[in-house]
Amino acid sequence: MTETTTIRVLIADDQSLVRGALAALLSTERDIEVVAETGIGSDVVELVRTQQVHVALLDIDMPGMSGIEAAGALTSAGLACRSIIVTTFGRPGYLKKALTAGARGFVVKDTPPEQLAETVRRVHVGHRVIDPTLAEESLFTPDSPLTEREIEVARVASTGADTREIAKQLHLTQGTVRNHVSSIIAKTGASNRYEAARNAKEFGWI
Template structure:
């Protein structure tokens, strides 16, 4: 029996995924949560084999959860299940340790099969996204530029970003200029939005 955790902040989606998986004879959902911070403790408490993780969650997003699972060296494998079909997200998820990436509109049988394949040690990418992943460019942003872009996306000004990231305002301005150039945008907010839409944040 494959022991599964479902992590999604939308209770209706979480319940639907759980109900679908529990219909399978070889899969059982042993834990659910709606906050990224709950995932690792639940994996350890319930001996989870495969964690289904949404990207947009409070506490820690799905990409951060995948990275935390990798760093914790847990034997549990991570399947990102999301509505956000962005090639950059898939590349980031795989780089952070996820073994699979599936869109929420995938057929139920595809979800169950993805769980089985990941449990068996394989890697799964949603068929609708494979070509897009192969053709997409890798993120040109440095880790620090990603942090600055995330702050800019929230509407923070240079001084606020500098205070949050413990940088000088001049350094923040340099990072912002670089982000604008790399995304070919006209201002910081547009640059941050393009970075987000490409799945680079």
């Protein structure tokens, strides 16, 4: 990267205050320009294309598509843009999913401004940047034992939905939901579906 290179950045976060804060922080850097912002994950790929984005900062929890899914979509589309997950959810399971999806960076939102800017620069030139504490924790966190269907059930259960509501939302029978819930409880070492969903979320499995 030469001194005259300007890194074109997209910020995707469903909280407008967070987007504004990140944009304000990065805009103070002479070699970084925020060229696009969105609060909807499914807008990321199109914005990257139209705005010629070099680095995308992606929150995990967004409507339309999660940040991890958006990182995967950028990878699948073959775009040169590199992605960084910037989130309050510093969970080892999310880190593993993000790296598998093709993200080149993973940092938490309380990262110091100068460190975030340096992360953008390093990722832009091809380096991988991971929050060191989270990287260490991930070494001791097991991979998710949940099946794709169990993940879906756990996600709905985490909203407080009962068996009937889960069955309705996922178009399953209540008996099938109970079987999945029993499996999730066993795999997470929980005593009920709400605790199981909470445990799965803490591990970053859902």
